[in-house]
Amino acid sequence: MDFIKNTVDERVSHVYLDSGKSNAINQQMLEELKETIVTAQVDPAIEGLILHGKSGFFSAGLDLIALYAYNEEEVRRFWHTFMDFVRTFVAFDKPAVAAISGHSPAGGCVLAICCDYRVMADGDYIIGLNEVPVGIIVPASIFQLYGFWLGEAAAYRYLLEGKLFKPQEALQAGLVDEVVDARSIRTAAGRQLAKYTQYERNTWRRSKRNMRQSVIDAFEADQEDTIEAILQQWWSPATRSIIKSIIDNLKR
Incomplete structure (x- = not known):
């Protein structure tokens, strides 16, 4: 794999x-990522998963430079692929912890909120979903996932x-x-993953799925209309202009 590294240590x-x-x-x-999650799901030797970033960055979100050229x-x-991956990760029923080592906006935040627990490095970092200012439409399923953790009104x-x-704001x-x-x-x-894996595995995993069922259902519903709306907005002059400005700033 070119963009994902995976090691297994003590069944994690x-x-x-x-x-x-x-x-x-x-x-x-x-x-x-999807291949890695699916493998961890079906491998009986793996009891849980920790998702790691790099120093200073968990994930900056979508690769706008690459996507702009698609x-x-x-x-x-x-x-x-993005919506299918999130559906797969949301339905992952083994314990998953995000080790958020730095910035984690937009798509990076989505990766984190698929997990059961999020540990974030202290520092001058940001996390959250900022799709609307970028010109990307927020799917109802992503709103439901965000609201699962923050409450619907806050989300x-x-x-x-x-x-x-x-x-510290994210913690509060x-x-x-x-x-x-x-x-x-x-x-x-x-340490947090060990707290989860100490319990009888079938009880823990079935309970996780039960509590997530409404979010799982939201992603298993037909996403075609949502994706079409995202695509239409993606190609609009307004969104293209916003993304081009972001890319220019990144390159500078």
Whole structure:
């Protein structure tokens, strides 16, 4: 795999995002992530999963530079892959912990909220869903996933303003569960995963699925109309202009 590194230690799958400096999400990274999640789900030797980023970045979200250059067919394929991946990760019934090692906006935040617990490194970092200011339509299923952790009213307000949180703000809002020194993030994530895996596995996993069922149903519903709306807005001059400005800033 080119963008995902995976090691198994004491029955825990350690999944490392490895896509450039900022772990931006492109088509191949999504495909590799889904394959890794599916493998962890069906492998009886794996009891849980920890998702790791890099120092300073968990994931900067969608790789806008790559996506901006995609043609119509490639963009359509990407969004279908993205929604299918999130559906797969939301339905993953083994324990999953996100070790958020730095910035985690937009798609990076989506990766984190698929997990059962989020440990974030303290520092001058941001996390949250800022799709609306970027010109990307928020799917109802993503809103439901965000609201699962924040409550629907708070998720509604934060999504419409594209709010990004610093670590302590995210902790207060319930978006992350723990803020630690960056040097302690792996230890903290491992400690929490061990709390989950100490229980009888079928009881824990069935309970997780029961409590997530409404969110799972939202992603298992037909996403075609949502994706079509996203694609239509993606190609609009207004959104293209916003993304082009972001890309120009990134390159500078």
